[in-house]
Amino acid sequence: MSTGSNRKHSALPKAQILVEALPWLTRHHGKTIVVKFGGHAMVNDELKAAFAQDVVFLRHAGLRPVVVHGGGPQISAELDRHGIASEFKAGLRVTTEEAMDVVRMVLAGQVQRELVGLLNQHGPLAVGLTGEDAHTITATKHWPEIDGERVDIGRVGEITAIDTGAIEALLADGRIPVVSSIARSQDDGHVYNVNADTVAAALAAALGAETLMVLTDVEGLYEDWPNSDEVISRLTASQLEKLLPELSAGMVPKMEGCLHAVRGGVRTARVIDGRVQHAILLEIFTDEGIGTMVVSDEQEGDAS
Numbered sequence: 001m002s003t004g005s006n007r008k009h010s011a012l013p014k015a016q017i018l019v020e021a022l023p024w025l026t027r028h029h030g031k032t033i034v035v036k037f038g039g040h041a042m043v044n045d046e047l048k049a050a051f052a053q054d055v056v057f058l059r060h061a062g063l064r065p066v067v068v069h070g071g072g073p074q075i076s077a078e079l080d081r082h083g084i085a086s087e088f089k090a091g092l093r094v095t096t097e098e099a100m101d102v103v104r105m106v107l108a109g110q111v112q113r114e115l116v117g118l119l120n121q122h123g124p125l126a127v128g129l130t131g132e133d134a135h136t137i138t139a140t141k142h143w144p145e146i147d148g149e150r151v152d153i154g155r156v157g158e159i160t161a162i163d164t165g166a167i168e169a170l171l172a173d174g175r176i177p178v179v180s181s182i183a184r185s186q187d188d189g190h191v192y193n194v195n196a197d198t199v200a201a202a203l204a205a206a207l208g209a210e211t212l213m214v215l216t217d218v219e220g221l222y223e224d225w226p227n228s229d230e231v232i233s234r235l236t237a238s239q240l241e242k243l244l245p246e247l248s249a250g251m252v253p254k255m256e257g258c259l260h261a262v263r264g265g266v267r268t269a270r271v272i273d274g275r276v277q278h279a280i281l282l283e284i285f286t287d288e289g290i291g292t293m294v295v296s297d298e299q300e301g302d303a304s
Contacts, residue, residue, distance in 0.1 A: 020285075021285040021286070024284055024285045024286075025061055028063050028210060028211075029061075029062040030062060030063070030064070031063055031209070031210035032066065032208065032209040032210060033058060033066070033209060033213065033284075034065075034066045034067075034200050034204040034209045034212050034213070035055065035065060035066070035068070035280065036196060036212070036213065036214040036257075037067055037068070037069040037115065038196060038215055038216070038274065039215055039216050039217040039274045040274055041274035041275070041279075042069070042071070042073065042074075042111070043074075048118060049118065050278050051118075051215075051274075051280070052121070052122070054278055054280040054281050055119060055280070056122040056125060057281060058280070058284070059174075059176055064171045065176055066167060066171070066176070066177050066179065066203065066207065066209075067115065067119075067176065067177070067178045067179065068196055068199050069107070069111055069180060069181065069196060070111075070181050070195070070196030070197075071103075071106050071107050071180075071196075074106050074110060074111055075093070075102065075103055075106045075107070078105070078106050079099060079102050082098075082102055084098060089146065089151055090144035090145075090151065090249075091249040091253060092144060092153055092253075093153075093156070093193065094153045094154055094156075095154040095155045095156050096154045096155070097154070097155065099154070100190075100191065100193060103182070103193045107181065107182055108128070108130050108180050108182065111180070112128040112130075113128065115128075115178050116128045116178050119176055125174075126175065126176045126177075126178050127176070127177055128179075129177060129178070129180070130179065130180040130182040131180070131183040131184060132183070132184045132191055134165060134166035135163045136163055136164070136179070137159060137162055137184065137194065137203075138160050138161040138162075138163075138183060138184055138185075138186050139157030139158055139159050140158055140185070141155075141157065141158070141192070142156045142158035155192050156192060156193050156195075157185070157192025157193065157194045159183060159194060159198065160186050162202055164203070164206050164207050179199065179203065181193070181195065181199040182194065195253045197214060197254045197256075197257040198256075198257055198260075200214065200257060201258065201260045201261040202260070204261045204266045204269070205264025205266055206264075208265060208266075210266070210267050210268070211284070212257070212258065212266050212269040212270070213270050213283065214254050214257065214258065214269070214271045215272060215273075215274030215279065216254060216271055216273065217275060219273045219290070219291065220232065220271055220272070220273065220291040220292035221243070221247075221251065221255065221271060221292040232292050233292060234294075234295065235292070235295075236296065236297045237259055237262045237263055237296055237297055240255060240258065240259050243255075244259070251271075255294075257269070258271065258294040259294065263296070267295070267299075268294065268295055270283060270291050270293045271291050272290055276290065
């Protein structure tokens with residue numbers, strides 16, 4: 001066999017991979033997808049670079065990606081440097097006025113800048129904004145209940161309004177919006193720290209997104225954790241609602257976000273393992289979807 005035909009033969013799997021992606025490319029073309037960036041993918045350099053490549057690939061494949069990020073590990077490290085203790089109640093960070101200054105600085109000035117920089121290595125694509133910009137996210141004070149009592153956790157916000165104007169304008173211009181999970185206050189001049197899973201879900205619903213994708217540090221939602229590591233690959237909103245009370249604290253905002261998004265008109269919401277390189281592309285463009293997908297009750301019979 002000649003060298004030329006050898007070379008053609010060895011390249012064939014690449015063509016097959018592209019052909020396999022074709023139905024998904026066709027289906028998702030022009031659709032908005034909101035990706036929540038978090039977990040191990042945020043602190044591992046290789047995973048960060050792969051994440052940026054995936055998002056840029058989505059953009060060049062004709063999708064409209066929007067990235068939402070928090071910054072738990074980075075915030076904790078910076079608070080530590082400032083001698084401020086990290087405290088969590090009801091799965092949320094207690095955010096004093098002093099801590100809020102650090103949260104804002106880390107999210108908008110550190111995590112967002114790095115992410116925008118990684119994306120922009122591939123072209124003039126990413127633009128960073130926070131929920132404060134152009135009144136994108138408005139919030140009021142969140143009072144979680146613990147054992148039936150309302151608890152004060154400081155400047156943690158509950159979203160009251162979303163204005164997608166700035167994000168829509170960026171998407172129309174072919175840009176990739178990168179949104180930090182900070183909101184403007186509805187009733188005073190301050191800002192609020194809002195859970196990034198909650199922000200991603202609210203934005204996905206407000207944008208009429210096709211898909212919400214949440215990166216986590218687990219393979220998905222487990223069937224019977226810790227007795228089994230079998231992942232539930234697909235469930236409906238009603239099935240998820242029944243499971244919520246049994247979930248671990250860390251998974252609750254993620255799965256509540258998925259539920260909110262699907263009930264708000266988002267076609268699918270997925271929790272995927274951000275520790276897997278190129279997890280986003282694997283989930284969107286292959287038959288071997290990874291993680292857990294939530295669909296509306298009406299879509300129960302639809303296998304896509």
